[in-house]
Amino acid sequence: MTETLLLVLVVVTALAFDFTNGFHDTGNAMATSIATRALKPRAAVLLSAVLNMAGAFLSLAVAATIAKGLVDAGAISLEVVFAGLVGGIVWNLLTWLFGLPSSSSHALVGGVIGSVLAAAGTSGVLWSGVLSKVLLPALLAPVIAIGVASVGTFLVARLTRGISQDVTTRGFRWGQVGSASLVSLAHGTNDAQKSMGIILLALITAGAVPADSSVPFWVIVSCAFFMALGTYLGGWRIIRTLGKGLVEIDSRQGMAAETSSAAVILLSSHFGFSLSTTHVATGSILGSGVGMPGAKVRWGVAGRMLAAWGLTLPAAGLVGAVCFWIQHVVGGFFGTLLVFALLVGTSIAIWVASRRKPVDHNNVNEEWDEAKGARLRTSVATTGEVGEPQVGPVVEERRASAMASAISTTGSGATSTDGKGRQS
Amino acid sequence: MNGLVEWSALGQVVVAGLVLGAGIPALFALGLRLVAGTSQEDPDAAQRRRAFTDTKGPVVIARPSPARLVGALLCFGTVVGAVAAGLVFLAAGGHS
Numbered sequence: 380m381t382e383t384l385l386l387v388l389v390v391v392t393a394l395a396f397d398f399t400n401g402f403h404d405t406g407n408a409m410a411t412s413i414a415t416r417a418l419k420p421r422a423a424v425l426l427s428a429v430l431n432m433a434g435a436f437l438s439l440a441v442a443a444t445i446a447k448g449l450v451d452a453g454a455i456s457l458e459v460v461f462a463g464l465v466g467g468i469v470w471n472l473l474t475w476l477f478g479l480p481s482s483s484s485h486a487l488v489g490g491v492i493g494s495v496l497a498a499a500g501t502s503g504v505l506w507s508g509v510l511s512k513v514l515l516p517a518l519l520a521p522v523i524a525i526g527v528a529s530v531g532t533f534l535v536a537r538l539t540r541g542i543s544q545d546v547t548t549r550g551f552r553w554g555q556v557g558s559a560s561l562v563s564l565a566h567g568t569n570d571a572q573k574s575m576g577i578i579l580l581a582l583i584t585a586g587a588v589p590a591d592s593s594v595p596f597w598v599i600v601s602c603a604f605f606m607a608l609g610t611y612l613g614g615w616r617i618i619r620t621l622g623k624g625l626v627e628i629d630s631r632q633g634m635a636a637e638t639s640s641a642a643v644i645l646l647s648s649h650f651g652f653s654l655s656t657t658h659v660a661t662g663s664i665l666g667s668g669v670g671m672p673g674a675k676v677r678w679g680v681a682g683r684m685l686a687a688w689g690l691t692l693p694a695a696g697l698v699g700a701v702c703f704w705i706q707h708v709v710g711g712f713f714g715t716l717l718v719f720a721l722l723v724g725t726s727i728a729i730w731v732a733s734r735r736k737p738v739d740h741n742n743v744n745e746e747w748d749e750a751k752g753a754r755l756r757t758s759v760a761t762t763g764e765v766g767e768p769q770v771g772p773v774v775e776e777r778r779a780s781a782m783a784s785a786i787s788t789t790g791s792g793a794t795s796t797d798g799k800g801r802q803s
Numbered sequence: 804m805n806g807l808v809e810w811s812a813l814g815q816v817v818v819a820g821l822v823l824g825a826g827i828p829a830l831f832a833l834g835l836r837l838v839a840g841t842s843q844e845d846p847d848a849a850q851r852r853r854a855f856t857d858t859k860g861p862v863v864i865a866r867p868s869p870a871r872l873v874g875a876l877l878c879f880g881t882v883v884g885a886v887a888a889g890l891v892f893l894a895a896g897g898h899s
Contacts, residue, residue: 531825642824
């Protein structure tokens with residue numbers, strides 16, 4: 380009985396991770412299209428959600444095991460997977476709160492490594508695998524993407540020189556939507572498979588399906604659904620950072636960046652050199668700022684993001700390890716239940732914290748104000764343009780002073796009501 | 804470091820990434836240029852563009868010659884073909 384309940388908890392948690400994965404990674408594909416207004420924010424996340432869902436069904440070559448080649452396969456149990464998932468979810472939510480794009484798969488890997496460390500000690504982790512499959516690619520991915528995107532952007536900028544801006548904007552918006560769609564589709568295919576793999580592994584471990592089973596249909600459907608749901612709700616905070624924070628982007632840069640992302644992601648999986656979607660997409664957007672003559676890149680924002688990438692593995696690992704210890708100390712099913720309750724509590728706390736400065740489809744495109752700690756100003760709903768925050772008071776002030784000067788020039792002290800008038 | 808990074812795979816990703824990732828946007832831009840046309844490339848092109856966009860109004864595009872049109876079609880065709888290839892690749896499960 381408890382075995383079944385444990386399995387249910389793991390499946391629910393895996394779907395929750397799947398949800399945060401979609402939620403966290405919407406920006407990779409759609410941030411640039413939203414920032415350049417090629418698509419309306421809601422339309423963009425809807426398109427991305429549909430394509431993520433389609434992508435999940437597109438290919439069912441199973442991503443066999445979680446963290447393959449990174450941890451000792453013998454150290455994996457349901458409890459370890461559960462603690463790892465919790466670590467991944469918590470880190471995804473925290474980085475979302477701060478609007479930092481970080482790799483969802485790294486968060487998951489970090490969580491699993493942490494819980495394996497807690498369960499089996501350092502011998503359970505294959506460190507050379509971690510170095511060559513996780514750490515080095517994380518350093519290389521943005522470099523490659525920045526290079527490709529900056530060359531692409533530079534070429535585009537040269538070739539479109541002299542063409543009317545109206546024409547380039549209209550043309551490249553189409554190209555942008557097309558390339559962003561490909562990124563969404565690739566994300567659905569790659570990342571939904573990870574959650575499917577985890578659930579399948581859990582089912583096999585619990586003996587619910589035979590060891591050589593393929594992914595059951597309900598697993599495919601639910602993984603696709605939860606990822607699409609997460610994508611549709613949109614991590615607006617991260618979209619904002621990617622679309623407005625890093626680089627002020629136009630549609631030419633957006634098209635070059637998304638094409639570079641799509642190309643590098645697809646090619647890297649083709650040549651068996653797996654790179655994180657997030658790292659590639661972020662690098663591409665940075666590259667589109669580097670390659671565009673005269674564009675401004677906010678390296679401060681990029682630096683914060685890099686720091687978050689560096690922290691992803693240890694931080695998610697720490698959460699994973701702590702979760703495993705709690706499970707272990709409390710023991711049995713109640714330990715797992717306690718960790719689950721803690722996860723729900725933490726998630727709600729993070730959500731409540733996010734409501735203090737909400738970012739949604741209404742204010743996602745507002746001017747980025749780095750000096751003021753990226754505070755948001757209200758925008759005019761119809762145009763999406765940033766409005767003056769204090770239109771009313773400013774106008775009144777101006778009117779009062781204008782009146783005062785007008786009154787003093789007429790020189791008639793009796794009718795004036797201000798101090799100056801009374802004095803004369 | 805040797806053995807930790809599959810340098811050949813990395814090299815392939817970089818080269819192919821540059822060809823496709825930078826080449827496709829460039830082709831797209833070239834196609835757009837052939838259709839929309841700015842026949843002369845001169846240093847004051849940027850200035851003219853600025854004058855163009857400052858005066859609001861419909862943008863008038865001269866009808867491109869057949870040769871340009873064919874060139875543009877080739878460019879856009881290649882771009883669409885590359886995207887289609889990407890789709891086929893995804894559907895074939897070529898990811899790892």
